[in-house]
Amino acid sequence: MDKNMLAGLEGLPEEDKARMSSMIDHLQLRDRCFNDCVDNFTRKALQKQEETCVMRCAEKFLKHSMRVGLRFAELNSQAATQD
Amino acid sequence: MDQGAFGMAETEMEYRVELFNRLAQTCFNKCVDKRYKESELNMGENSCIDRCVSKYWQVNSMIGQMLSAGGRPPM
Numbered sequence: 001m002d003k004n005m006l007a008g009l010e011g012l013p014e015e016d017k018a019r020m021s022s023m024i025d026h027l028q029l030r031d032r033c034f035n036d037c038v039d040n041f042t043r044k045a046l047q048k049q050e051e052t053c054v055m056r057c058a059e060k061f062l063k064h065s066m067r068v069g070l071r072f073a074e075l076n077s078q079a080a081t082q083d
Numbered sequence: 084m085d086q087g088a089f090g091m092a093e094t095e096m097e098y099r100v101e102l103f104n105r106l107a108q109t110c111f112n113k114c115v116d117k118r119y120k121e122s123e124l125n126m127g128e129n130s131c132i133d134r135c136v137s138k139y140w141q142v143n144s145m146i147g148q149m150l151s152a153g154g155r156p157p158m
Binding site: 055068071 | 099100103104106107108110111114115117119120121122123124128129132133136137140144
């Protein structure tokens with residue numbers, strides 16, 4: 001997995017990016033992109049469009065997870081201060 | 084005992100990670116177009132994600148409260 005995909009979220013301290021990266025379920029990411037993008041089994045090799053789809057899917061899911069992570073952290077800290 | 088506190092913190096951490104992953108999965112399903120025309124999230128998807136996270140969080144809290152209240156769930 002290319003770490004540069006995570007670079008899209010500037011403004012996050014490095015340690016937060018790393019923590020989020022380790023929280024993201026990579027197995028789920030792989031299965032999701034495979035299921036959404038790969039349907040054709042007439043050939044062994046991945047076709048170009050399948051490759052493109054998988055790359056986009058993975059990037060999108062990572063960006064999405066980062067955004068969710070930000071909101072999650074916000075809500076977590078709100079909940080903490082309410083107690 | 085220290086070990087007990089540590090064990091509880093570990094479980095709490097696992098719970099948080101599980102919550103995060105389910106939340107991310109759910110909101111991705113609800114908000115993101117599966118055709119993957121591009122790798123960026125568009126404005127609509129961003130708004131949807133923010134709102135989805137907020138609502139999911141509220142539902143999670145509600146259910147947590149219902150279950151910890153110990154009684155039967157309201158009919």
